[in-house]
């Protein structure tokens with residue numbers, strides 16, 4: 001007896017209204033092979049229609065993933081200003097961090113800003129997609145259901161159209177179906193690996209299509225709950241998941257300031273002919289800059305120090321003192337433009353952070369320096385103006401800077 005242990009049927013999918021062309025391999029139950037053994041009370045027409053329904057179901061699922069993902073991106077970009085520019089995204093993340101008041105969030109934003117941005121976007125998009133409306137439906141579930149139903153209806157129309165002639169054979173029907181459905185879906189000839197060509201030629205096509213339409217129609221109800229439960233992870237096989245596409249479109253330049261490590265604010269990943277810049281720089285304490293004599297964390301920003309006669313030394317300067325104002329003479333610093341201006345103190349927001357998380361900042365950097373250099377740092381000179389800053393003032397400074 002011939003066995004069919006590795007039967008593979010290839011189904012090609014062309015998603016409607018998109019340039020998506022996906023294909024998938026569907027491994028069928030090896031026990032389903034030719035000739036179709038009609039079980040008691042299950043006729044050949046029903047059996048063939050069930051096999052086709054399963055194949056079409058998988059193909060329809062594949063066909064909706066990319067459009068659902070794109071639809072979510074369009075929706076978010078239209079209705080959420082924070083996803084329209086890097087500045088607006090940073091503004092919302094910073095306001096959100098201040099509201100939550102979790103030092104670890106600030107730390108991630110300071111040390112790994114691009115990772116922090118991506119992670120915030122992923123969580124935001126995920127929460128948003130799962131948010132329930134008044135009908136207790138999530139956005140992603142609604143979109144998935146909407147597109148699934150639409151594709152099922154289109155496939156049913158193609159089945160009907162292929163069945164309009166009388167006295168056609170199954171092969172004729174299949175050919176007609178593939179012709180009418182080619183924009184949406186197609187069934188390959190490998191289908192005949194699963195039942196004999198001769199056997200299905202005697203099928204009652206009208207009965208077969210009635211059965212197929214009925215079972216396809218039922219999918220709209222039977223799959224509703226599955227689609228309602230869709231989350232971002234259900235889209236992990238799409239070319240680009242929505243949060244990844246949104247992040248990529250907003251991250252822009254990933255360079256960071258060679259002194260304080262704040263992100264470059266340019267909106268494009270490369271900007272030839274234009275220096276890296278940032279609207280304001282961190283106060284030195286944020287990035288663990290300290291006076292080697294007093295071990296006191298510094299409060300001035302990069303703008304203030306490059307306007308001074310102070311010097312710095314590190315591996316880039318081969319541990320030789322170099323004046324901050326000459327930073328562009330160092331290759332690693334040359335592509336940055338940092339305005340030399342003693343009036344450009346830290347933004348009120350970062351003053352608020354330093355004043356409210358002084359202990360955590362000191363502990364964090366002291367741990368590093370104790371391991372590396374054998375001493376701790378301190379931060380005892382914070383002005384009272386910084387300490388008296390209100391949350392509202394901190395937030396307002398961010399809204400103004402990123403408006």
Ligand SMILES: [Zn+2]
Nearest residue numbers: 257260281302
């Ligand atoms: Zn800087």
Ligand SMILES: [Zn+2]
Nearest residue numbers: 253264266276
């Ligand atoms: Zn840049």
